[in-house]
Amino acid sequence: MSIVNPAARILPSSSRLRIEIGVIAAIAAVVLIVLPVLNMQGVVSNFTINLWGKYLSFALLAISVDLLWGATGLLSLGQALFFSLGGYMHGMYLMRMIGDLGQYKKPIPDFLVFLGWTELPSFWKPFDSFAFAIAMVILVPGLLAFVFGYLAFRSRIKGVYFSILTQALTYAASIMFFRNNLLLGGNNGFTDFKFILGYNLLEPATQRGLYIVTGVVLLLTYIFCRWLRSTKFGLVQRAIRDGENRVLFSGYAAANYKLFVFVVAAIIASVGGALYTPQVGIINPSAMTTDKSLEAVVWVAVGGRGTLLGPILGAIGVNWLKSWATRAYPDQWLIFLGGLFIIVVLFLPGGIVSLPKRMAALFGFHGTKREKTTAAEPETETATATAIETAASIETTKG
Amino acid sequence: MAHPILNVEEVTKTYDGFKAISTLNFYLYEGELRTVIGPNGAGKTTFFDLITGRAKPDQGNIKFGPSDAPSHDLTALNEYEINRLGIGRKFQTPSVYSEHTVWDNLVLSLAGSRGVFASLFHRLKSSDHDRLDELLNLIRLSDKRSWKAGQLAHGEKQWLEIGMLLASDPKVLLIDEPAAGMTDEETHRTGELLLSLAGKHSLIVIEHDMTFVKQIAQQNTITVLHQGTVLFEGRFDEVQENPTVRHVYLGRGKSK
Numbered sequence: 001m002s003i004v005n006p007a008a009r010i011l012p013s014s015s016r017l018r019i020e021i022g023v024i025a026a027i028a029a030v031v032l033i034v035l036p037v038l039n040m041q042g043v044v045s046n047f048t049i050n051l052w053g054k055y056l057s058f059a060l061l062a063i064s065v066d067l068l069w070g071a072t073g074l075l076s077l078g079q080a081l082f083f084s085l086g087g088y089m090h091g092m093y094l095m096r097m098i099g100d101l102g103q104y105k106k107p108i109p110d111f112l113v114f115l116g117w118t119e120l121p122s123f124w125k126p127f128d129s130f131a132f133a134i135a136m137v138i139l140v141p142g143l144l145a146f147v148f149g150y151l152a153f154r155s156r157i158k159g160v161y162f163s164i165l166t167q168a169l170t171y172a173a174s175i176m177f178f179r180n181n182l183l184l185g186g187n188n189g190f191t192d193f194k195f196i197l198g199y200n201l202l203e204p205a206t207q208r209g210l211y212i213v214t215g216v217v218l219l220l221t222y223i224f225c226r227w228l229r230s231t232k233f234g235l236v237q238r239a240i241r242d243g244e245n246r247v248l249f250s251g252y253a254a255a256n257y258k259l260f261v262f263v264v265a266a267i268i269a270s271v272g273g274a275l276y277t278p279q280v281g282i283i284n285p286s287a288m289t290t291d292k293s294l295e296a297v298v299w300v301a302v303g304g305r306g307t308l309l310g311p312i313l314g315a316i317g318v319n320w321l322k323s324w325a326t327r328a329y330p331d332q333w334l335i336f337l338g339g340l341f342i343i344v345v346l347f348l349p350g351g352i353v354s355l356p357k358r359m360a361a362l363f364g365f366h367g368t369k370r371e372k373t374t375a376a377e378p379e380t381e382t383a384t385a386t387a388i389e390t391a392a393s394i395e396t397t398k399g
Numbered sequence: 400m401a402h403p404i405l406n407v408e409e410v411t412k413t414y415d416g417f418k419a420i421s422t423l424n425f426y427l428y429e430g431e432l433r434t435v436i437g438p439n440g441a442g443k444t445t446f447f448d449l450i451t452g453r454a455k456p457d458q459g460n461i462k463f464g465p466s467d468a469p470s471h472d473l474t475a476l477n478e479y480e481i482n483r484l485g486i487g488r489k490f491q492t493p494s495v496y497s498e499h500t501v502w503d504n505l506v507l508s509l510a511g512s513r514g515v516f517a518s519l520f521h522r523l524k525s526s527d528h529d530r531l532d533e534l535l536n537l538i539r540l541s542d543k544r545s546w547k548a549g550q551l552a553h554g555e556k557q558w559l560e561i562g563m564l565l566a567s568d569p570k571v572l573l574i575d576e577p578a579a580g581m582t583d584e585e586t587h588r589t590g591e592l593l594l595s596l597a598g599k600h601s602l603i604v605i606e607h608d609m610t611f612v613k614q615i616a617q618q619n620t621i622t623v624l625h626q627g628t629v630l631f632e633g634r635f636d637e638v639q640e641n642p643t644v645r646h647v648y649l650g651r652g653k654s655k
Contacts, residue, residue, distance in 0.1 A: 232521035235503055239496045246494045249451060250567065251482040251513045260515050 020309050024222065031056070031215045036208055046204040051323060053211035053279040055316045056218050060272030062299045062315035063221055063308070064265040069297065070306030071229070072261050073241030078166030079269045080292035081173050082141040086270030087283035088177075089140055091190035092124065093133035094278060098194050110192075111185045121183050130197055137274040138267055145266030146259065153255035167290050177285035189284025196278055207279065214275045218312070221268055225308055237261060298341050304351025313352050402466045404429045404571060404601050405450065410459030412445055412627075419445040420456070421627040427571070429466060432597035434616045435605045437624035438647060443605045444491065446624065447573050451488045452481040465570050483513065487569035491576045493556035497549030501540050501559060504548050505531050508563035530566070537592070538562035553580035561592070572602045578611045590614040
C-alpha cells in the first residue's frame, strides 16, 4: 500500500470534481433549458414535464437522505415525514386557493364541509397567504426536527436505534394525519388544487413553471450542499460518521453538529414535498409511511451514498424505472426495487457514480491499474461493509 | 515538587459489582511525564475514561488545576468540555478519521473554535499552515499529507494520532500504549518525542513494553496500578526491585 504515489491521490479528486461539475452543468442545461423549450414546441409532452417535475422533487428528498446517511452516518427513516409536511403546508395554501369552486361550492375546503364545519378553523386562516405557507414549509419541519433531534442526540441515540426512532416518529405522524379530527383531510388528504398565485394549475405553462422552479431549487440545494461539504463543518460531519468518539475527544459537541444537519435535511426534504404537491396534485398520509423513506434510501444507495451527485441520479433513475415498470409490470415493481437494491449492495457498493471508476479499473485504462486498485481497495471494502450493515438494519427495522 | 495539575482523590468506579477503580489517589504535577504500568485489568484504561469524562466515578474527586487557569471539577463535565480545558487523549487502538486525509485529520484537531457556526466559515490562517507543516515534520508524515489516514501503516496512525493531540496544544496528554504495533526504531523515536514534550506539557503514558518504559521513565516517576488502586510509586529501579511489584507484575516474566 505504501507504493501509492501521493500525487496520484490528489489528481483524481480534483478532476473528479471537474467531471462532476460538467455532469451537473449538462443535466442542468437539459433539465432547465432543453426540456422546457421542447415542451413549448410540443415535442416533449406535458405529461413528461410533469413526471420530471416529480423526479426532481424526489431528488431533493434523496439529497436530504444523503446529507444524513451518506455524509453523517445517520440513517433517518423519517425523511418521508418531513417531505410530506412540506407538502401539507403548501397544500393548505393550495386548498384555500380553490375558493368556492369545490364540490360543495362553499368557501371552505370540501372535507371541512363534509365534517360539518361552516367556518374555517382558525389555524387554517393564515394559509390564505402564500408567503405564510412557504414560511411554514420551512418552520414546521425545521422545528419538529430540532425538538426531535435535540432529544435524540442529547441522549446519544445512535445507529439502528436512531433509525427505529425516526421510523416510529413517521409512523405516529401518519396515524395522526389519517384522523379526520386533525382537520387536514384525513385519509384523502388534499387534492383537486386549482390555482397557485393566481395561475391555473391545469395550464401546461403553470406546470412548466413549477417544473423549472423545482429544477432551480434542486440546483441551488446541490450548490449549497457542495459548499457545506467543502467547509470545516463538512469535515466534522464526515468525521462523526467515521469516528464519533475521536470527534468528542477532540472537543467537538457532536450532538450539535448532528442537530444542525438533521434540521437542514428536514428543511430540504420539506421543500421537495412543497414542490411535489402542486405537480402531482395530491398529498395524503400515505406519502409519509416508512416505505417511502426506505424507497428514498434505495435511491441514494443506487446512485451512490455520500456522493451528492449519486443521490440525484439515483432518485431520477429509479423513479424513471418505476414509472416504466409500474406500467409494464405493475405487480412486479417491488420485486424490481428489492432486486435492484440487492444487486447494488452486492456488486456496486459505490452506486451508479462509481461505475466509470469501476470500468476504468476493470479495463485498466490509465496504465496505472495496479496502483488504482490497491488504492481503491480499503474504500470498496468499507463501502461494502456499510452497505451490508445498512441492508441488515433496514431488514431489522422493517420487520 | 511543582503544582499538581491533576488531582485524583479517593476515586472508586464499579462496573456490575466489579471494582475497576478502588479508592484511587493520584497526583500529576505540571510538566511531569508519568508512566503508568500494571497487569491487564488493573484499571488503566478506566482511569483514563474517568479523567476524560467517558465514565463518571461512583465516589471521589477529580480536579484539574493548572497554575495559569481556574480549576475545574472534571466529574461534572463531559468529553468535549474536558478536552476544551486542555486534556487530550490518545486511544489504545489508533483512532483517526480513516476517510480523511492526514492533513484534514490535523486540521480538525487544530486548536481553535469548536462551534457549529464557526466551522461553516472557518478559514486556515497562514500561521495555521505553518503549525500544520511543523506538526507533519514532527510526526514524519509530510510526504503523506494527502493520503487517506486509513491507508497509513499502524505505527504511522499512532504517530498521526499523537500529532492530532499536539495540534490542539493541550496542557495534559493522556497516552494509552503509544508504542503498540511499532518497530523498535519507531518505538524509540516515540519515546524521544514524548520526552521532548515533558516540561511544556504534562503527560501520563500507559505502557506495557518495559524497554520503552525504561526509556521514557528515566528519572521520572512510575505508578504501578493493581486491582484499581496504586500499588507502588517510584523510579524505574525502585519499581523493578520492589518485591510486591515483582510479585504481581514483573514476577510473571514481563521484565525484558
